[in-house]
Amino acid sequence: MHNQIHYDNVTDAWTLILGENLHYGYFACGEETLAEATDALVDAMAALAPIDSKTVLLDVGCGIGGPAFRLHGRTGCAISGISISGRGIELARDTCRRKGLSHRIAFHRRDALDNGFSEGAFDVVWVMESSHLMRDKERLLAESHRVLRPGGRLLLCDLILKREVSLMDVYRLRSDLAVLERSFGEAKMETLDFYEAAARAAGFVEIERRDISREIRPTLDRWKENVERNRAELAAHLDEEDIENFARSCDILKELFSSELLGYGMVAGVRGGP
Amino acid sequence: VDEVNEELENKVKLDKARDTLLYGRGAKIDSMTLVSLIVAVEDALRREHGLSVTLANEKAMSMERSPFKTLGSMIDYVTDVVREAQKE
Numbered sequence: 001m002h003n004q005i006h007y008d009n010v011t012d013a014w015t016l017i018l019g020e021n022l023h024y025g026y027f028a029c030g031e032e033t034l035a036e037a038t039d040a041l042v043d044a045m046a047a048l049a050p051i052d053s054k055t056v057l058l059d060v061g062c063g064i065g066g067p068a069f070r071l072h073g074r075t076g077c078a079i080s081g082i083s084i085s086g087r088g089i090e091l092a093r094d095t096c097r098r099k100g101l102s103h104r105i106a107f108h109r110r111d112a113l114d115n116g117f118s119e120g121a122f123d124v125v126w127v128m129e130s131s132h133l134m135r136d137k138e139r140l141l142a143e144s145h146r147v148l149r150p151g152g153r154l155l156l157c158d159l160i161l162k163r164e165v166s167l168m169d170v171y172r173l174r175s176d177l178a179v180l181e182r183s184f185g186e187a188k189m190e191t192l193d194f195y196e197a198a199a200r201a202a203g204f205v206e207i208e209r210r211d212i213s214r215e216i217r218p219t220l221d222r223w224k225e226n227v228e229r230n231r232a233e234l235a236a237h238l239d240e241e242d243i244e245n246f247a248r249s250c251d252i253l254k255e256l257f258s259s260e261l262l263g264y265g266m267v268a269g270v271r272g273g274p
Numbered sequence: 275v276d277e278v279n280e281e282l283e284n285k286v287k288l289d290k291a292r293d294t295l296l297y298g299r300g301a302k303i304d305s306m307t308l309v310s311l312i313v314a315v316e317d318a319l320r321r322e323h324g325l326s327v328t329l330a331n332e333k334a335m336s337m338e339r340s341p342f343k344t345l346g347s348m349i350d351y352v353t354d355v356v357r358e359a360q361k362e
Contacts, residue, residue: 135304165305166335167297167305167308167309167330167335167340167342168330168332168335170305170306170308170309171309171312171313171330171335174306174309174310174313177306181306188304
């Protein structure tokens with residue numbers, strides 16, 4: 001199933017599992033609530049760039065706007081959020097209107113690979129957990145580079161491969177990968193080495209990278225707890241098989257994190273050149 | 275190939291030609307799709323010919339020139355594996 005359709009279908013259900021921020025959490029000590037940890041991930045990535053009330057930021061793959069509202073609340077920056085999910089954009093716009101932030105934050109249904117913004121329009125391009133859904137990451141990075149002003153910052157975090165995956169790995173894991181695809185859509189993960197090289201090739205300099213797999217991993221227990229806690233409400237959005245599939249996906253991801261096949265990374269870079 | 279193509283978008287559908295790339299640089303499909311093709315062939319051999327063979331074994335996957343590089347090399351490899359299985 002195409003990811004756009006997938007995300008339109010699951011967005012409402014995911015707010016019951018992942019919370020208002022449709023992304024992983026950063027657990028510095030492991031005792032935080034999921035909401036605290038998802039905010040902490042936004043804060044950890046924001047710490048990699050100077051962001052203040054004069055900053056104009058593009059949020060690529062904005063979900064339902066959770067990170068945008070957090071970022072704006074902490075810094076006052078202006079934000080354009082884009083997503084291919086019409087349902088995500090609809091919910092983000094509703095929240096934006098409710099919060100009275102439409103003068104500083106706007107959400108658009110656009111493609112990250114051809115976003116339609118003018119060259120150099122942004123100080124920061126923010127790519128939080130959306131790059132794994134895009135097969136052509138080189139094009140994502142080139143498009144991000146295009147819309148950044150010289151000296152602007154790319155901030156990206158996502159699931160990563162901790163090592164190259166062989167064809168035999170894929171063959172062995174094919175049943176688990178099918179379960180994950182049903183829950184999360186079509187995904188293609190890459191290593192931090194890949195992201196660093198691709199960012200450099202796109203014209204980014206001063207690249208920083210962090211492996212934060214350990215801090216991210218408790219998210220999966222929280223998601224699974226939320227599946228159990230909200231099972232009755234989830235039934236209004238997903239069929240029983242999809243709910244079970246999501247719970248199983250949490251276990252599979254934990255196994256893949258434990259076996260050091262999957263992890264989570266953060267990459268930051270500065271747009272070089274004129 | 276037909277079975278796998280049913281799941282693919284038009285732009286990445288596999289041509290039924292020996293030189294169609296399946297694996298590595300230039301291939302239109304990802305490794306998950308290639309694995310689906312391998313499993314579809316294993317299933318077809320079991321279902322239609324009563325042959326229980328595993329095409330994706332460590333030996334095949336670690337070959338310097340992967341037998342899954344093109345549709346042609348895969349056909350040759352499957353033919354060899356089937357011939358060996360029929361001897362047993």
